[in-house]
Amino acid sequence: MRKKQEQVRQRIIEAAYDSFWRSGFARTNVDGIAARAKLTKRTVYSYFRSKDDLLAAVLRHHAELATTRLQHIQDRMPTDRDGLIDSFFGQLAGWARSTPRWSGSGLTRLVVELADLPGHPARPIAQGAKATTEAWLTERLREAKVAGSPARARDVMLLMEGAMMLVLIHGDISYMEAAASAAKRLVRKRG
Amino acid sequence: MRKKQEQVRQRIIEAAYDSFWRSGFARTNVDGIAARAKLTKRTVYSYFRSKDDLLAAVLRHHAELATTRLQHIQDRMPTDRDGLIDSFFGQLAGWARSTPRWSGSGLTRLVVELADLPGHPARPIAQGAKATTEAWLTERLREAKVAGSPARARDVMLLMEGAMMLVLIHGDISYMEAAASAAKRLVRKRG
Numbered sequence: 001m002r003k004k005q006e007q008v009r010q011r012i013i014e015a016a017y018d019s020f021w022r023s024g025f026a027r028t029n030v031d032g033i034a035a036r037a038k039l040t041k042r043t044v045y046s047y048f049r050s051k052d053d054l055l056a057a058v059l060r061h062h063a064e065l066a067t068t069r070l071q072h073i074q075d076r077m078p079t080d081r082d083g084l085i086d087s088f089f090g091q092l093a094g095w096a097r098s099t100p101r102w103s104g105s106g107l108t109r110l111v112v113e114l115a116d117l118p119g120h121p122a123r124p125i126a127q128g129a130k131a132t133t134e135a136w137l138t139e140r141l142r143e144a145k146v147a148g149s150p151a152r153a154r155d156v157m158l159l160m161e162g163a164m165m166l167v168l169i170h171g172d173i174s175y176m177e178a179a180a181s182a183a184k185r186l187v188r189k190r191g
Numbered sequence: 192m193r194k195k196q197e198q199v200r201q202r203i204i205e206a207a208y209d210s211f212w213r214s215g216f217a218r219t220n221v222d223g224i225a226a227r228a229k230l231t232k233r234t235v236y237s238y239f240r241s242k243d244d245l246l247a248a249v250l251r252h253h254a255e256l257a258t259t260r261l262q263h264i265q266d267r268m269p270t271d272r273d274g275l276i277d278s279f280f281g282q283l284a285g286w287a288r289s290t291p292r293w294s295g296s297g298l299t300r301l302v303v304e305l306a307d308l309p310g311h312p313a314r315p316i317a318q319g320a321k322a323t324t325e326a327w328l329t330e331r332l333r334e335a336k337v338a339g340s341p342a343r344a345r346d347v348m349l350l351m352e353g354a355m356m357l358v359l360i361h362g363d364i365s366y367m368e369a370a371a372s373a374a375k376r377l378v379r380k381r382g
Contacts, residue, residue: 022307026217103306111360112303115294116213118362130360155373158366162353169302170318171309175349182346182377 009047011037017058021106025055025113052121055110059125062106066129070136081144082184085156088137089180092160093173104164133157146187155186200238202228208249212297216246216304243312246301250316253297257320261327272335273375276347279328280371283351284364295355324348337378346377 015037019028030051034041048054077087096102103109107126114120137153146152163179166172206228210219221242225232239245268278287293294300298317305311328344337343354370357363 024217024304024307026215026304101307101309104303108356108360109303109306112295112300112356113215113217115300115359116215116292118292123360127361130357151369154366154369158353158357158370158373159349160353161356162349162351165299165303165352165356166321166349168306169299169314169321175345178342178345179349182349182373185377186373 008039008043012039012044012047012054013057013061016054017062017106020055020058020110021103022101025051025110030054056121056125059107059110059122063125063129063132066107067132070133074136074140077140079140079143081141081146081187084140084144085183085187086180088156089160089163089176089183092164093167093176096164096167096176097173102168104168105161108161108164130157141187144187152187156183159183159186199230199234203230203235203238203245204248204252207245208253208297211246211249211301212294213292216242216301221245247312247316250298250301250313254316254320254323257298258323261324265327265331268331270331270334272332272337272378275331275335276374276378277371279347280351280354280367280374283355284358284367287355287358287367288364293359295359296352299352299355321348332378335378343378347374350374 012033016028016033019033019036022028028051030041030044033054034044037044044054048057073088073091076091077084096104107129110122111126114122134153134157137156138150141149141152141156159179159182163176166175203224207219207224210224210227213219219242221232221235224245225235228235235245239248264279264282267282268275287295298320301313302317305313325344325348328347329341332340332343332347350370350373354367357366
């Protein structure tokens with residue numbers, strides 16, 4: 001019984017994640033999520049009190065996925081300085097290219113959409129996921145013997161967020177290549 | 192009569208701009224815009240057929256404002272390489288710091304919110320405004336004798352978009368300073 005409940009809960013979360021990522025938070029409603037999960041709205045509400053609660057659960061789930069995804073990126077990544085940067089931005093470009101109607105980072109998108117609601121539960125979860133990525137990059141750069149790896153990881157974060165946004169705005173993947181090139185120049189340079 | 196109509200049209204556009212920037216596109220409705228403009232909903236609809244049409248007008252107006260804003264930034268900006276970069280990011284940081292519930296670039300925010308609607312009229316207007324900023328940066332860097340100014344202007348764009356996003360996510364203005372520092376290193380470095 002417990003197991004069945006957990007499965008239904010998971011099905012709702014996955015349907016909600018899909019809907020939020022596709023259409024944003026405001027344009028998604030619980031009817032649509034219930035339909036996608038092939039459940040009644042009443043069932044969805046018996047698991048989650050509100051769309052906001054559902055969003056918080058989706059974000060926690062997404063933050064866990066993000067850790068798995070970083071591990072997956074790492075598995076296919078060389079460990080030398082230039083190689084790891086090319087691989088990191090190359091894998092992001094591959095994701096953008098292979099996803100129909102790619103909408104960039106789901107977490108970034110939600111924070112932007114909820115920008116006027118600073119107390120929203122989505123905020124700390126998105127912050128945590130971005131901090132995890134920055135710490136992961138710091139570790140990769142440190143292993144590649146890059147001096148000042150925390151500051152250089154921050155440079156890569158800035159270029160990555162900027163590139164995802166400009167690829168999304170212009171529909172032009174070359175911003176990802178420009179970001180990789182700038183990142184390589186920054187980690188190479190001393191001082 | 193013409194003049195009166197133009198004033199009402201402008202009042203609607205300003206109320207809509209304010210609402211969209213505050214709460215995003217989806218969570219804004221025509222009732223709210225009409226109330227903010229102190230007009231009836233019927234009057235708003237006599238000027239604009241739909242919320243989408245209103246958004247297109249707002250974006251055109253915003254793109255014009257953006258040009259004025261770049262000129263304003265330029266007026267207070269030194270013309271040397273490091274000085275202009277510090278001034279550019281410093282003025283962005285000042286804007287973020289002095290605006291309650293600052294939500295980053297309104298254009299970026301709208302594109303993100305409408306990411307799953309690539310045919311939306313908002314898209315080409317946002318693209319045009321970002322391209323204008325990139326061309327303006329190219330010109331400033333060229334005047335400061337920076338080699339390869341179009342590629343370096345793109346580096347600055349990537350860092351600026353990334354910084355606005357990470358300041359918004361973390362509520363930590365130091366990402367703007369990190370972006371300025373990375374930009375200075377990139378325009379200094381050759382090759």
